[in-house]
Amino acid sequence: MDHFLYRDGELYAEDVAVAEIAAEVGTPFYCYSTATLTRHFRLFDEALGDMPHLVCYAMKAASNQAILRTLAGLGAGMDVVSGGEYARAKAAGVPGDKIVFSGVGKTREEMRLALEGGIRQFNVESEPEMEALSEVATSLGVTAPITVRVNPDVDAKTHAKIATGKSENKFGIPISRARAVYAHAAALPGIEVIGIDVHIGSQLTELQPFRDAYRKVAELTETLRADGHEITRLDLGGGLGIPYTRSNEAPPLPTDYGAMIREELGHLGCEIEIEPGRLVAGNAGILVCRVIYVKSGEGREFLILDGAMNDLIRPAMYDAHHDIVPVLEPEPGADQRPFDIVGPVCESGDTFAKARMMPPLSEGELVAFRSAGAYGAVMSSEYNTRPLVPEVLVHGHQFAVIRPRPTFDEMINRDTIPEWL
Template sequence: MDHFAYKEGKLSAEDVALETIALEVGTPVYVYSTATLKRHFQVFSEAFQGVHALVCFAVKANSNQAVLRTLAREGAGADVVSLGELTRALMAGIPGDRIVFSGVGKTPEEMHAALRAGIKQFNAESEAELEVLNLVAGEMGLTAPVSVRVNPDVDAKTHAKISTGKSENKFGIPWQRVDAVYARIKELEHLEAVGVDLHIGSQLTDLAPFREAFAKVVTLVKDLRAKGHDIRHIDLGGGLGIPYDPEQAAPPAPAEYGTMIREVLGDLDCGIILEPGRLIAGNAGVLVTRMLYEKKGVDRTFYILDAAMNDLGRPAMYDAYHAIVPVREAETDATLEADFVGPVCESSDTFAKARKTTPLKAGDLVAIKSAGAYGAVMSSTYNSRPLVPEVLVDDTRYAVVRKRQSLEELLSLDEVPTWLTGSG
């Protein structure tokens, strides 16, 4: 459920018409719903009532400070993968002991910052990383809490570009090396193994791959404990899908996911860490864009929008489906098929092909739905297009939580050497 609905013929975020925001802030613009963010976090958390669980929002899904602060007030921790994300999480009020640091390429600088912040754990991705982390922690006179990310070699049955749990993927330590890696951690003076970590992919719509991977890890935890390792919790990652396409079956609900995890863990007596991102933020945001032109092709109609692949890259990168709806409720039952495209000079700058839609005209506003995760965070300035603004709605009020980047601000990032200016 989300809080975007037509009210008096106008698509609204909670009690604010998207048309109102577009007129004031301009388009394209991302709009997020506070009520939806809160509801999704609450529903997910409630699925684990009675279990010692820490829900760490995956900051990579949406790193806006206003979004993070909203979730922090609901009790969310954070899963971060960079110094920038760590800093954002701390600034949003998420305490260090509710932050886990993932990612395959942590730098010594990032390790220093995370140790200073007192994070809950590092999700280590390689043996080489562990050696560096031990040195950094030693320099600081600290012991780094570590969970080893294992690669269970499980096919998540998701898009190849968001699969992370197969042996061919870059993530995690091979299953065959896990025993040796934990033995090495015991030898390293400034590391402490506190858990096991895994994450098999994103936008999973079937619980079977989760069940298979989690069962393997439960067996692993029992084996590690038998060998003297004090494994206190399992980081199960994220990845549970959301409904993008209303024509397709909905993914499992968080309650089903929670039930499955309880069944797999059994009496293991182990805390769990969960890292939902898309599930919390995906359907809490839309991208509002204005139609610039209708263009008739030989055998198709193109609706050219002022948003482009640099603003929302998922369709171009993953052939991802996003529902596209008019901001003004249609007054006719007539439909046609159109390609929704952007102005960027790439054929991949296409949001939808042969999509059934009500007829639109130049100047009409449309909302690209399910854009709250991996939307603004993945945007770029390709074609020298400035970054678009983000707006957070809370009931009847709204605020710009990231302003539109001006062309002057974008160009000011460039520096021309003196030999090209004639002054050197």
């Protein structure tokens, strides 16, 4: 469910007409719903019920500080994967003891930043990383709490580019080597082992891969405890999918996910961490664009938009589907015909949809890409010297620009000309 609905013939974001935002901000722009962010976070929090837990939002999905502050105010922790994300979370007011540091390539500088600023835990992904963290923590005279990310070799049955739990993926250590790695960790100075971390991928639309992975984690927990390790926390990652189409996708509900966690891991008495990103932010955002031209080609028609692949890379990178709807609601039973929906970037890859059935649209009309809140604005770029698009947050009857569109001068003036030129 989201809060982008037609009302009186036009699309609204909560209680604000999308066309009103477009008139003030210009297009293209991202628009987020506070009510949807709130609802989806609470679904996860309530799904874990009375189990000791912390929902750590995976901020790589959408990291604007206004979004982070909204979620932090609901009690969310943050899952970060870079020093920049750590600094962004702290700037949004998130305390260090609610920040989990994930990622396969943490640098010593990032480790130092987090240890000095406060951290809940590091999710360590390799022995070299663990040894580097030991050196940094020892040099600062502190102890770094860690989980070790284990790779359970479970097929998440998702897109190859967002699968992370198979043996050939770069993430974590093989679960078969876990006992040796934990023994190594226990012997290192400046390291405190507190738990286990696992994350098998993103946009999962069934529970069985999670169940398979969590059963392996439960068995490993018992084994490590028998070896003398105090395993008190299980970080289960994220990855629950969202319905990108309104017709044929039905991912599991957070309530079903929480019940499965309780079934597989509840007997261990561990604190549970989950790191949802896409399900919290995905359906909480839309990308609004304007039709520049309607063009007839050889046997096909094109809708050419002012938004492009640099604004929303998912279709070009992942062949991802987004429902695209007119901002003005079509009449019931309105005729539809196939359009290729494309942007203005000079690449054939700048295509959002092919032969998509749409009602006839005219130059200047607005369309909205649904389910664009996750991995949209955060993955955008200034390719073709196209400005990053504004981000807007709606709260009831109010809206505010939470990232402005830069001017051409601001973009160009970031360049520095060498003296010899």
